[in-house]
Amino acid sequence: MKLKRLVITFVSFLSLWMVTGCSNGEVQAEKENTDFPPSMTGRIHVDETEYEMEAGGYRWERKKGSEVEVVQTDAASPNQIAEEFEAIQVEPKSPIDIEVEGDPDISVYLWNTDGKEKAVPIHNNELSAPSDAGQYIYEVLAEWTNGEVSYTFVLEVK
Numbered sequence: 001m002k003l004k005r006l007v008i009t010f011v012s013f014l015s016l017w018m019v020t021g022c023s024n025g026e027v028q029a030e031k032e033n034t035d036f037p038p039s040m041t042g043r044i045h046v047d048e049t050e051y052e053m054e055a056g057g058y059r060w061e062r063k064k065g066s067e068v069e070v071v072q073t074d075a076a077s078p079n080q081i082a083e084e085f086e087a088i089q090v091e092p093k094s095p096i097d098i099e100v101e102g103d104p105d106i107s108v109y110l111w112n113t114d115g116k117e118k119a120v121p122i123h124n125n126e127l128s129a130p131s132d133a134g135q136y137i138y139e140v141l142a143e144w145t146n147g148e149v150s151y152t153f154v155l156e157v158k
């Protein structure tokens with residue numbers, strides 16, 4: 001009798017677990033169908049003030065049945081985006097914290113008038129503003145397993 005009750009309890013639990021798991025998957029699949037390509041925001045934090053980075057080009061892919069759907073844009077370069085971007089005033093060597101939705105892998109590049117100049121070292125999504133006065137254009141390349149987005153921000157070191 002105990003074994004029969006144990007089997008019935010186990011089967012009931014398993015059935016409930018399967019129904020819950022399936023319905024969550026359907027909701028997630030529905031959300032993915034309406035949010036493609038996703039819009040992932042990128043921000044920087046300087047001295048407890050938050051600034052939104054300007055999104056540039058992106059590439060996203062997702063499986064749809066046996067096919068892969070890909071969406072890719074070609075946007076202005078960080079130099080061109082910077083022309084329309086108001087520089088963020090910072091003190092030399094100020095810590096700059098980078099936050100991008102979805103916690104992607106992040107790479108940061110410094111740009112000059114000729115293009116991408118060099119990779120900028122970051123640690124825990126944080127970099128330091130340059131020590132020399134001037135204007136600096138940064139590209140943040142955020143990479144998820146199914147896509148990537150380029151963001152731009154401009155610093156004006158006083």
